Amino acid sequence: MEIGVHNSAVAMTLAISVLGSVSLAVPAAVYGVLMYPVAALAGVLMTRGSRAAEERVQAI
Numbered sequence: 001m002e003i004g005v006h007n008s009a010v011a012m013t014l015a016i017s018v019l020g021s022v023s024l025a026v027p028a029a030v031y032g033v034l035m036y037p038v039a040a041l042a043g044v045l046m047t048r049g050s051r052a053a054e055e056r057v058q059a060i
Helices: 002-018 026-059
Strands: none
């Protein structure tokens, strides 16, 4: 998650300061906001999958 935050900050900085275009910074900002819930959901799904596998192993 941390790398995504850094990447979106760098993308916004480059778009605004180097390229001089705020409209090019919008996709990076949207990514920066949407990354957290999507990553959290992926983490929950991965955790549930590993718990189910552990329960199956313990049942055997």
